[in-house]
Every structure is written in C-alpha cells, then in structure tokens.
Amino acid sequence: MQRLAENMFTPLPLGSIHSRRWLLAQLQTQAQGLTGHLDEFWPDVADSGWIGGRAESWERAPYWLDGLVPLAFLLQDERLIGKVHRWIDFILNHQQEDGWLGPVRDATYGYEHDPWPVSIILKALTQYQEATADPRVLPAMKRLLACLQTRITQQPLTSWAMMRSADLVLSVYWLHERTGEDWLLDLARLIQQQSYDWQAHFAHFAYQERQAQWSHEAHVVNNSMAIKQPAVWSRLTQHKQQRRASLEIIGLLDRFHGQVTGVFSGDEVLAGKNPSQGTELCAVVEYLFSLEVLLTILGEPALADRLERIAFNALPATFKPDMWAHQYDQQVNQVLCAVSEDRIYTTNGPEANLFGLAPNFGCCTANMHQGWPKYAAHLWMHTRDGGLAAISYAPCTVTTTVAGNVPVTLDVITDYPFAETIQLVVSVDRPARFPLVLHIPAWAEGATVTDANQESQPVQPGTFSRLEREWSGSVSLTLQLPMHVQAQTRYHQSIALERGPLVYALKIDEAWRQLRGEPPAADWEVFPTSPWNYALAVDRVSPEPSCRVLFHEFTSSPFASEQAPVSLNVQGKQIPAWTLERNAAGSLPESPVTSTQPLEALMLIPYGCTSLRVTEFPVLS
Numbered sequence: 057m058q059r060l061a062e063n064m065f066t067p068l069p070l071g072s073i074h075s076r077r078w079l080l081a082q083l084q085t086q087a088q089g090l091t092g093h094l095d096e097f098w099p100d101v102a103d104s105g106w107i108g109g110r111a112e113s114w115e116r117a118p119y120w121l122d123g124l125v126p127l128a129f130l131l132q133d134e135r136l137i138g139k140v141h142r143w144i145d146f147i148l149n150h151q152q153e154d155g156w157l158g159p160v161r162d163a164t165y166g167y168e169h170d171p172w173p174v175s176i177i178l179k180a181l182t183q184y185q186e187a188t189a190d191p192r193v194l195p196a197m198k199r200l201l202a203c204l205q206t207r208i209t210q211q212p213l214t215s216w217a218m219m220r221s222a223d224l225v226l227s228v229y230w231l232h233e234r235t236g237e238d239w240l241l242d243l244a245r246l247i248q249q250q251s252y253d254w255q256a257h258f259a260h261f262a263y264q265e266r267q268a269q270w271s272h273e274a275h276v277v278n279n280s281m282a283i284k285q286p287a288v289w290s291r292l293t294q295h296k297q298q299r300r301a302s303l304e305i306i307g308l309l310d311r312f313h314g315q316v317t318g319v320f321s322g323d324e325v326l327a328g329k330n331p332s333q334g335t336e337l338c339a340v341v342e343y344l345f346s347l348e349v350l351l352t353i354l355g356e357p358a359l360a361d362r363l364e365r366i367a368f369n370a371l372p373a374t375f376k377p378d379m380w381a382h383q384y385d386q387q388v389n390q391v392l393c394a395v396s397e398d399r400i401y402t403t404n405g406p407e408a409n410l411f412g413l414a415p416n417f418g419c420c421t422a423n424m425h426q427g428w429p430k431y432a433a434h435l436w437m438h439t440r441d442g443g444l445a446a447i448s449y450a451p452c453t454v455t456t457t458v459a460g461n462v463p464v465t466l467d468v469i470t471d472y473p474f475a476e477t478i479q480l481v482v483s484v485d486r487p488a489r490f491p492l493v494l495h496i497p498a499w500a501e502g503a504t505v506t507d508a509n510q511e512s513q514p515v516q517p518g519t520f521s522r523l524e525r526e527w528s529g530s531v532s533l534t535l536q537l538p539m540h541v542q543a544q545t546r547y548h549q550s551i552a553l554e555r556g557p558l559v560y561a562l563k564i565d566e567a568w569r570q571l572r573g574e575p576p577a578a579d580w581e582v583f584p585t586s587p588w589n590y591a592l593a594v595d596r597v598s599p600e601p602s603c604r605v606l607f608h609e610f611t612s613s614p615f616a617s618e619q620a621p622v623s624l625n626v627q628g629k630q631i632p633a634w635t636l637e638r639n640a641a642g643s644l645p646e647s648p649v650t651s652t653q654p655l656e657a658l659m660l661i662p663y664g665c666t667s668l669r670v671t672e673f674p675v676l677s
C-alpha cells in the first residue's frame with residue numbers, strides 16, 4: 057500500500073470539542089442567524105438543484121452545507137441536525153447511475169460534470185461521516201471519485217476546478233486514509249498533474265501591484281485557497297520544498313497585499329496594501345480553512361498565530377452581530393458603507409461593502425458559514441505521539457482519548473482573546489503519560505505555565521511548547537499570555553495598534569439605514585456620525601505609555617461594538633485634509649503629520665467589534 061506523509065497534528069473527529077462561553081454564544085447566534093435559516097427563503101439554497109429544485113445548482117448549496125454540517129454537530133442542535141439529514145439523505149439517495157453526485161450541470165455556472173461543486177460537497181460529507189459514522193458515505197464517495205477519475209481522464213480540470221483542486225485532493229486523501237485503496241492516490245496524482253501550479257506562480261510572482269483586470273490568477277479567493285496547495289501536494293510527493301512553499305506564499309501575499317488583520321486585499325482581485333481596499337468574505341473563511349489544513353500538515357506555530365489573528369479580527373468584523381447580514385468586502389479603514397457608483401475597488405460593484413443578505417454577489421452568502429464552526433472544531437488536535445495540541449484558546453471542553461486509548465476531558469476556561477489568563481483542567485480516567493503541546497503566540501513575551509503547586513515555568517513565545525508528564529485524576533494548569541500594546545508600521549508609514557491577538561480600531565458612531573429587504577434579512581448602509589480622520593499621538597517604538605487599556609463588562613456578545621470588553625484609550629488630532637475620496641477614506645497621509653487641531657481623547661476597540669473604523673492611522677510628529 058502506498059502511504060501519505062504523516063501529518064504533524066490530526067484534527068479530532070467532529071463533535072469532540074464543545075464550545076463554551078463566548079464561543080458557544082457565537083455559534084448559537086450563527087444558528088439563529090442566516091446559517092440556520094438560509095434554506096427556508098433564499099432561492100439559491102431553498103430551490104437548489106442539489107435538493108431537486110431549479111435555482112442555482114452549482115456551488116451555493118454545497119457551500120452552505122460545508123458550514124451547516126459542523127455547526128449542527130458542534131451545537132448538537134436537533135433542528136440543524138434535522139436539516140443536515142434531509143439534505144444529505146436527498147443527495148445520497150439521488151446518486152447517478154454512473155456515480156456522479158448532485159446536479160450534472162448548472163444552467164449558468166461551471167460546465168457539465170464540473171468537479172468544483174463536487175469538491176465542496178465532499179468536504180461537507182467527510183465532516184458528516186465523522187460526526188455520524190453513516191455507513192453510506194464511504195461507498196458513495198468511492199463511486200463518485202471513480203466516476204470523476206474517468207471523466208477527468210477524458211476532460212481535464214479547467215476553470216475554478218483547476219485553480220482550487222487542493223480542496224478536492226483533501227477529500228481523496230481522507231478516503232484513502234480510511235480505505236487504504238491505492239487507486240485513490242493515483243487519482244490524487246492525476247488531479248495534481250492537471251492543476252494550476254501555484255508554487256510556480258509564486259516562485260515568479262507577477263501580481264505584486266494592485267490589479268485592474270479580473271483574472272483567476274489574481275482572484276482573492278483563489279489565492280486564499282491556493283496557500284495550502286503545495287503543502288497538500290507534499291503529503292503525496294514527500295517534497296520538502298513544497299512544505300516550505302506554502303509558508304513562502306503567505307509571506308509574499310503579506311509583502312505585496314497584506315492587511316493588518318492577517319488577510320490580504322482583493323476586491324475582488326489583489327489590490328495592494330492600501331487599507332481602504334477591500335477583502336472578500338469568502339477569502340477570509342477560505343484563508344482560515346487553509347490555515348487549519350496547513351497546521352495539520354506542517355505544525356508551524358506561526359500558522360496558529362495567523363489563524364487567531366484572522367478569526368478574532370477579520371472574521372467577526374464583517375458580520376452584523378446577529379449574523380443576519382454580512383459584507384462582500386471589508387476594509388481595514390472602513391468609514392462609509394454605502395452604494396458607491398464611484399468606488400475604490402478593483403473590479404467589485406457599487407454594493408460590495410454593504411451589510412446585507414447578498415451584497416454584490418451571492419457566493420459569500422453561501423460560503424460564510426464555515427468560518428466559525430471550522431475554527432471551533434480545530435481548537436485542539438492530536439499529536440503524533442498520543443497527546444493533545446492546543447491550536448487556539450477559545451473556551452471549550454475537549455472529550456477524546458490520549459496515550460493509546462485513555463479517555464480524557466480537557467476544560468479550557470477563559471475569556472481569551474479578551475483576557476490573558478487561560479485555565480486548563482486535564483482529567484483522565486486512569487493515569488497516563490502523554491504530552492500536552494501548547495501554542496505560545498509569538499507576541500506573548502513573558503508567558504508562563506503554572507501548575508497546581510503554584511510553580512511557574514516560562515514558556516517560549518512563537519513555539520508549540522511541550523509539557524510531557526504523567527497525568528492522573530484532575531490537574532489544573534494556568535497559562536498566562538501577557539498582552540502588551542504594540543504598534544505595527546503600515547501603509548504610508550501609518551501605525552496600527554494591537555494587543556495580543558487583537559487589532560484595535562477607532563470606534564466611529566454609526567447610523568444604520570435600511571436599504572431594502574425585511575429584517576432580519578435586510579440590506580443596510582452604514583454612515584459615520586462622528587469624525588474619523590484622526591492622527592494618533594502615539595510613539596510607534598514604545599506605544600504603551602500613551603495607551604490606557606480599559607476593561608468593560610464581559611457579555612455573551614463580545615464582538616458587538618457597544619459591548620466591547622476591552623478598549624484602548626489614546627489621544628489624537630483631526631487631519632482636516634484627510635477626507636473621503638471615491639466613497640472611502642482618502643489616500644492615507646504619509647506619516648509623520650502635523651495638525652493645528654486640538655488634542656482629543658479617542659477610544660479604540662477591538663477591530664472585530666467594529667462596523668465603521670479607522671485601523672491604520674497617520675502619526676503626529
């Protein structure tokens with residue numbers, strides 16, 4: 057039997073991690089929001105060809121299921137699980153004679169027997185099988201992939217399927233690891249040969265500037281998904297250079313298009329580092345998924361830092377807190393969300409930054425659902441040697457086995473990322489020796505772990521730190537991750553302030569104006585009702601003395617702007633010449649700047665709490 061390279065970390069089966077506290081509330085909000093209701097009224101899901109209807113029959117229903125399935129089983133929500141069964145039953149019961157799964161073609165998008173929508177439904181099916189052990193899934197996947205192998209031998213991958221094929225290969229690997237059948241790796245090799253070569257693309261990266269033309273190669277979502285491609289290939293080829301290439305791609309996208317939230321710009325093609333450019337929501341959730349995959353293959357601590365930065369900043373900011381409305385494009389300096397005939401985006405339309413049901417285009421309406429649930433399902437993973445690895449510290453309870461087959465329960469008690477202290481309670485049924493591997497973020501200078509005897513030991517920032525010992529009964533550990541205010545130098549020598557994994561942005565007073573639709577599923581414009589054009593009186597080398605950190609009441613909606621649990625209070629002056637241009641914050645003045653305006657007290661709150669904001673500020677000389 058042929059073998060794939062062993063992963064560094066293995067995700068726990070869906071259902072092993074139970075969210076708690078704010079994360080549980082976030083998932084429940086999502087269940088009560090669009091995810092739990094989209095199939096009831098949005099034609100492209102409700103009347104999809106995937107459930108026997110006549111509306112869009114390509115990627116949208118599979119996208120929705122790829123987020124609904126993990127959400128339903130993470131919450132053990134009977135209503136959502138009922139929806140999952142209805143859809144999966146229909147899809148499995150309507151497999152074609154030749155093995156094809158789902159509609160043979162959509163009237164508008166893709167082509168006949170397009171592997172792209174199938175590769176999304178496979179991601180949903182693999183999660184569903186892990187949660188339910190439904191015996192129909194593996195045979196159905198085998199029949200589908202055998203059919204696909206025949207078809208792509210005759211008609212090679214093209215278009216979206218060719219750019220995004222790493223996602224298809226993940227499900228091929230998943231099936232191989234459960235069946236051991238060699239033909240699946242032959243299929244993976246065939247897909248790889250037919251795929252767009254993202255490693256070569258980035259080895260001679262030709263898209264270093266803001267793009268003007270729409271292309272697959274510069275498409276923001278394709279790039280987000282491409283990050284994982286070389287490392288996914290490396291499991292088959294065992295090539296070391298492919299493992300490094302994924303990390304190099306992240307570096308290149310940061311260098312030419314990176315934003316302080318951890319994502320890169322693309323509205324909807326790569327748009328440079330100007331913080332007024334947008335980033336599509338699909339690119340945010342796909343970047344998170346790419347990181348979750350890369351963490352399993354590479355186990356690099358920097359990937360976990362990036363996962364937290366995107367999950368705690370870019371992800372929550374782009375939704376209305378009730379998760380009934382989202383943006384197509386978010387901007388790091390976002391001072392107006394309105395229909396804009398004159399606009400800054402590369403190729404997106406006038407409604408791209410509205411909060412709504414399907415602003416600009418409906419892909420994000422369908423694809424947004426995977427963001428939080430997959431994050432919540434990847435908080436902890438198995439190590440190669442029978443232990444557990446912490447990827448991120450959102451509050452949860454993990455129930456799994458370690459050290460062969462010893463049942464373990466691990467409670468993570470914390471308000472992180474809004475708090476520095478994380479209590480870990482490890483409970484085993486019988487004594488066992490195994491490692492607990494802790495993600496220590498690179499920013500956490502002075503991090504410590506304290507055991508039940510109150511003995512503290514330092515742990516190294518920017519590592520996965522191993523605690524190997526014999527565990528028995530119930531053991532409580534306290535991880536302290538000190539958060540200091542730091543300033544990043546950004547576009548035009550501006551600064552952005554961060555503290556721990558959170559980026560901070562100016563809280564702008566907002567007026568929400570309903571444009572159309574019926575609440576809760578309405579479209580909204582958001583107008584600023586307080587000034588935004590400030591420069592900060594903050595020293596970029598040593599920002600802490602000029603920032604006061606204030607803590608506020610912690611509620612179950614920490615990402616709602618009125619309920620931000622932490623604020624940074626700083627001082628600044630208005631820059632009257634910095635105004636709106638093309639319905640966005642105009643060209644960021646090159647720092648340092650001067651102003652004759654009075655010094656004012658300014659409140660910055662976590663980026664994820666804001667709808668309007670300035671995040672990259674000019675600095676006063």
Ligand SMILES: [Zn+2]
Pocket residue numbers: 336337338339418419420421423
């Ligand atoms: Zn989208």
